[in-house]
Amino acid sequence: MIKGFRRLAASAAVLLAAAMVLAAPAPAAASTLAAVKQRGTLNCGVSQGLAGFSDRDAQGRWSGFDVDFCRALAAAVLGDPAKVTYLPLSASERFEALRAGRIDVLSRNSTWTLEREAGLGLLFAGITFHDGQGFMVLRRPAITSALELDGVPVCVQEGTTSAMNVADYFRANSMRLTLHTLPTATDSLQALQDGRCDVLTTDQSGLFAERLKLSQPDAAVILPDVISKEPLGPVTRADDLGWFNVVKWVNFALINAEELGITIATADEAMRSTKPDVRRFVGAEGDLGTKLGLGNDFAIRAVRAVGNYAEIYERNVGASSRLGIPRGMNQLWSMGGILYAPPLR
Incomplete structure (x- = not known):
């Protein structure tokens, strides 16, 4: 009887200790x-x-x-x-x-x-x-609006919201999207310069910055269209x-x-x-x-x-x-x- 009581008391103590551990607040994240x-x-x-x-x-x-x-x-x-x-x-x-x-x-x-x-x-x-996403056009001086980009090859950087936004925009306007997704911004700009695409899309602030890197910056036109909110x-x-x-x-x-x-x-x-x-x-x-x-x-x-x-x-x-x-x-x-x-x- 006494041994049974001791085993019961010991079990209760273990359960109480476990409950206290579970109830204790989690340690705060390191500052x-x-x-x-x-x-x-x-x-x-x-x-x-x-x-x-x-x-x-x-x-x-x-x-x-x-x-x-x-x-x-x-x-x-x-x-x-x-x-x-x-x-x-x-x-x-x-x-x-x-x-x-x-x-x-x-x-x-x-x-x-x-x-x-x-x-x-x-x-x-x-x-x-x-900011807001826009388009920079090279080699197609006749294009003045994003709505004229049907079927035109577009370059975009992977891992950004730009790829999703441009897909939404083309689908919403019943346009054919020919999209080239590149690993980095440098790769995207190089693809534009090399002729793999005629349009680069990213935030407008980024377009102003990337245009400066082109061998002929004045040949590139940033269209007035803004297709997204980019806070x-x-x-x-x-x-x-x-x-x-x-x-x-x-x-x-x-x-x-x-x-x-x-x-x-x-x-x-x-x-x-x-x-x-x-x-x-x-x-x-x-x-x-x-x-x-x-x-x-x-x-x-x-x-x-x-x-x-x-x-x-x-x-x-x-x-x-x-x-x-x-x-x-x-x-x-x-x-x-x-x-x-x-x-x-």
Whole structure:
């Protein structure tokens, strides 16, 4: 009887211990912010070379719209925009590199979609560039509209939303699609130049960049048609909401800086401002930065490093750059565009 009781008590103890293990909360995902601070550098995934967005010169120096976001993030987190390690990624490998932890953030002309968030376990930290898919035509000067591309060979890069979009567009308009899918953007452009296709399709921003690489850029025409919505922005893993918030609010800070009139040149003046919204932005009031695990001056550090959104845009892809892309939808909401960010307060 006593032995049976002891066996029963022992079994109950085992069951109780197991229940406690099952009831215990799962360990939190390792903090990316802590890892970046400990490492002392930000691992940022970028494209393999897209003029105006992320490109490397002969000395190995990176520059561009997406690169500047990496630099702004490094300045906000580490206090130094130079503390970035860039990893060039193809379209097909970019998301797996992020999921595997090879990079901390992806800043590489990537379209925000439901499948990529829900299906891949990722989070897009806002929109940095409102884009749309278009067409660049070579060797067919008579074509002025995408509706005239029936049967014309089209090149597209694999692993992108562009292939699905162009198939939808041709099917919806009862057109014959002759599609050549290539591994990389470089391969797609080379196929266009070699005559394997007469049309290249990708985001319009990418078309402006790729046209510069042609032996005769003026011979290529970017059609006015836009066949999709392509909201581009930085991406994080979905298992670290703290880091996601850091990336998201650095993005919002750059947009808010333009709205507040805070630039690289006026950063010192902003530090002396008596306006409440400016004082919150520069960290002179409140403790917004500490809520993110950063210094309260994180936003002004980002602006000092790369400028506000307008400065980043114009320097890399705007009217005065080699690409010459009009602001269009990427104007502030108060200036006729749809660029909008929640306030820092």
